[in-house]
Amino acid sequence: MTMNKSVNELDRVFNPRTVAVVGDKKEMGYMWLKSLSTFQGKLYSVQIDPNELAGIEALGVENHSSLLDIPEPVDYVVIAVPRAVTPRIVADCVEKGVGGVTLFTSGFAETNTEEGIRLQRQLTEMARAAGLNLIGPNCMGIFNPKIGVRHSPDQYAGEGGSAGFISQSGTIATFFGLAGALNGVKVSKSVSYGNAIVLDSTDFLEYLAQDEQTKIIGMYIEGLKDGRRFFDCLKRVAREKPVFIWKGGDTEAGTRATASHTASMAESPAIWQALMRQSGAIKVDNLDEMIDTAKLLLHAKPVAGERVGLVAATGGQSVAISDAFAKAGLRVPCLSQDSYQELASFFDIIGASYQNPFDVSSNLRSLENVLRILDILDGDENIDSVVLEFSIFLLARWMTGPQSLDGFLDGLARFKARSTKPFLTVLVSVHMEERASEVRHKLTQRDIPCFPSFERGAGALRKMVDYYRFRQAEGIPV
């Protein structure tokens, strides 16, 4: 596949060999130089304040008094100087011929002040005239964990994942990376792009669409510069990779916030909804939904069917799980006669039942029986997806030693490996948050998606099914 010019240029920015930070200082806790301490290429600092030089030297970073003094080409620059100085530094970037720039500095159009708006216009004109790949201003820029390009010292480095993320907010980009990793959704490349005066979401979408490392793409968008171009691009990309969109500012109050956050204009929620339906993008409304659905798309087998087999640990939960999945528009059908016959041969029905839903109760004590139930559901022609809830109480009571818990989870992993249908688990924390987190982490390590509530599992499955139905309707292989 040949890359067009802008994609080619962005590839240099997202995969830099040299990075320069302009204006990091002690007052900011050297956040940029510390974040980039994991960078595998060559890192430079540009700082003219003599009081800062010792601190930068202590971090082991080579400092220059101007970008133009750096003795080699620079692929990626982070600008963190006060806003009044930004035009001069951007001019240096143009002269140096850098690959791209993240303008971290804020205080532009989002402040709705004369000075801010004037400066933003000046930077836009400069960057556009020079063809400079400018990200921001008012943003955190690029995160590429594989090569250690970070924008927060809390982020991980070394191992990249397969989830691309395009975010108008820096915090949400950071949260997606951190919360996603806990859920087995690791970032391939992400970008926070703020006011989007030159590069906008569409440019990044085009880039990640062709990035081989990126299998799914999440977006947090407050506003667009060119809706038509975005729509055309999204229609193309969503057919190739799942694209999740969380549109910020979906309410009047939210719109007030997007204006002061990234100077974004109000846009109609109804039109956005239409846009997502038409393009086949997956609509999510918050970070949890984004990560839940990403988790399922990355770690569950694809399915376009709506019929679920539900296995709950106890009676009340078997009612609750059915209501939650049915409310998400999924169906909870009866099993085939063969399945019922086989269940009758071993299932202990004292205090338990196996309609669909299942209330397994004491059957949960036997890993063998649990796996048998799961295998029956996996083989049943009436079922498209299999969901298992296990109770934190029963886990605590029956699986006290780490041995038996791990043995139980390994059994589930073996089932997942041989199963042909999506397999989801639900573990409600109740009062044992830490214990539940520990078990969820073990499941994540075993590549088994786990959700903290029935509703979140059901919501994610609904969105996954809708995505594959879209592919089916469009004649794209599921």
Place this chain on the structure above:
Amino acid sequence: MSKSQILVNARKEGRTYLSEIESKELLRGAGISITPTKLARAKEEAISIAAEMGFPVVLKIVSPDVIHKSDAGGVKLGLGSEQEVADAYDEIMASVKQRQATAKVEGVSVQQMARPGVEVIIGMSQDPQFGPVLMFGLGGILVEILKDVSFRIVPLTARDAREMIRDIKGYPVLEGCRGQEPADIPFLEDQLLKVSQFVEQNPEIRELDLNPVFAYSDGAVAVDARVVLESEG
């Protein structure tokens, strides 16, 4: 009148609002099902057009100055004979003259009174970010009070048209309920696609309304139409 003539005339007269007759002619040219409507400049002409079309007919005032035709007493429905058409013509002229003495009156429009069906509306407006957007909904009170409408950005695909009709909460009404005639949904889908195509080919159109459209078990027909052009400049 051809499409370009209609647009040229409107521009020449500095109008962005097309008359009902112009709007309908434009849309009929795009293959959209719409009641044939003719201009009568005098009473005798109204009578002869009505006789030719077949009764019952509807008469509406044609005047660039009268925007709310019903409020001005400018609409008469269900006229079953030549005499009724003649009387209605006089009443319309008298009423408009009384309420808007300075209005420039061109005559009346004459159209066949369509048999009632399930009322739906199809509209188009320009979104500042995404350009032309189509709207579909059930007509009358459902759209006004419940805002039970769905949107799609132009151009629509066949899947978009199919889903957009099924997206509205009132969809079961279109399937027919309590003995009511079901709507010809494939026909409505086709109408949406034709409007989408028309809008795509005519970027000078700012707004468009087919309201109401009567949907039947075999086809559908728009009985009123309104087209607004982008202002020049």
